[in-house]
Amino acid sequence: MEILPGVRQFKLPLPDRHLGYIFVYLLERSDGYLLIDTGWDTAASQEALTAQLAAAGVDYRDITLVMCTHFHPDHYGSAGMVKERARAKLVMHRLDPPKGMRRPHATMEAFVESMQEWLLSHGFPEEHIRQIGPPRWMQRGHLQTVETDIVAEDGDTLELKGGPVRLLWTPGHTPGHLCLYDPRRRLLFSGDHVLPKITPSIAVHGEESGNPLGDFLASLRKVQGLDVELICPGHEYTFGGLARRVDELVAHHEERCEEILKAIRIGHTTSYAIASRIHWNVGSWEQMSYWLHRAALGETLAHLEHLVQTGRVARRRDDGRWSFTLPA
Numbered sequence: 001m002e003i004l005p006g007v008r009q010f011k012l013p014l015p016d017r018h019l020g021y022i023f024v025y026l027l028e029r030s031d032g033y034l035l036i037d038t039g040w041d042t043a044a045s046q047e048a049l050t051a052q053l054a055a056a057g058v059d060y061r062d063i064t065l066v067m068c069t070h071f072h073p074d075h076y077g078s079a080g081m082v083k084e085r086a087r088a089k090l091v092m093h094r095l096d097p098p099k100g101m102r103r104p105h106a107t108m109e110a111f112v113e114s115m116q117e118w119l120l121s122h123g124f125p126e127e128h129i130r131q132i133g134p135p136r137w138m139q140r141g142h143l144q145t146v147e148t149d150i151v152a153e154d155g156d157t158l159e160l161k162g163g164p165v166r167l168l169w170t171p172g173h174t175p176g177h178l179c180l181y182d183p184r185r186r187l188l189f190s191g192d193h194v195l196p197k198i199t200p201s202i203a204v205h206g207e208e209s210g211n212p213l214g215d216f217l218a219s220l221r222k223v224q225g226l227d228v229e230l231i232c233p234g235h236e237y238t239f240g241g242l243a244r245r246v247d248e249l250v251a252h253h254e255e256r257c258e259e260i261l262k263a264i265r266i267g268h269t270t271s272y273a274i275a276s277r278i279h280w281n282v283g284s285w286e287q288m289s290y291w292l293h294r295a296a297l298g299e300t301l302a303h304l305e306h307l308v309q310t311g312r313v314a315r316r317r318d319d320g321r322w323s324f325t326l327p328a
């Protein structure tokens with residue numbers, strides 16, 4: 001679908017039923033096209049992309065640049081295929097994919113073992129941990145990464161037909177998430193940074209993951225004041241009202257921080273126990289799978305980390321176990 005002259009939106013199916021699809025975007029350059037995101041590495045997604053390119057009268061070889069907003073498989077999965085067929089250059093931020101991903105764990109067992117230790121240190125019940133296997137992307141071999149040709153920094157520009165567009169480093173959802181801002185057409189290609197209804201997952205995935213929630217909140221403020229008429233996200237639908245949506249997202253995380261503080265106030269100290277007291281929109285804690293418990297723990301920890309960094313929560317480690325309390 002052509003959403004504006006020179007800007008096309010393609011809808012590609014995802015194996016994940018919850019999200020359903022991803023939008024990728026094709027923008028005209030003077031010597032070809034820029035493709036923003038590539039879809040999942042499945043035959044169905046690649047066929048959909050090929051068909052929609054053909055319907056637009058565009059050949060893979062017309063694509064000269066591919067920019068991936070971040071390394072998640074729905075956005076980055078087919079980057080290798082597109083690069084190969086298009087002979088295009090791939091643009092990404094230097095922090096995506098994270099180094100740990102690029103250096104695959106020696107074995108899947110080693111990865112699972114380090115994940116289990118980490119979960120145990122945060123109060124996850126041992127008998128549940130044993131039932132959590134490796135993540136799906138790992139089982140399906142989605143760990144492959146492709147070489148980035150143009151390592152982007154915040155504020156770098158890309159030349160399009162009619163003028164330059166600006167890459168904005170918006171860490172939080174991933175460490176190297178990029179948005180693309182087109183000031184001339186007042187468009188923000190937001191990837192998973194700003195979505196109309198969904199709040200993107202902001203999570204800690206292991207030791208030394210930094211403060212992704214602090215980064216995310218700063219990245220939201222960074223885009224909030226841009227002159228934007230239409231936000232072109234990776235999922236759901238295009239929408240307007242950027243400043244208002246940013247306020248909603250900030251408020252959502254502030255509410256979650258309040259819920260966490262409440263759980264700590266009534267005596268919960270491990271992040272697992274705290275996570276089990278939070279309202280999750282996928283159902284009650286008892287109904288959630290152990291995989292979802294793990295995801296919830298990662299999100300809870302992102303909030304706890306931010307609360308620690310801003311002095312609202314104290315953290316300590318005894319015998320390898322982390323606990324969180326209110327500061328003395």
Ligand SMILES: [Zn+2]
Pocket residue numbers: 070072173192
């Ligand atoms: Zn994502």
Ligand SMILES: [Zn+2]
Pocket residue numbers: 022072074075191192234235
């Ligand atoms: Zn996504």
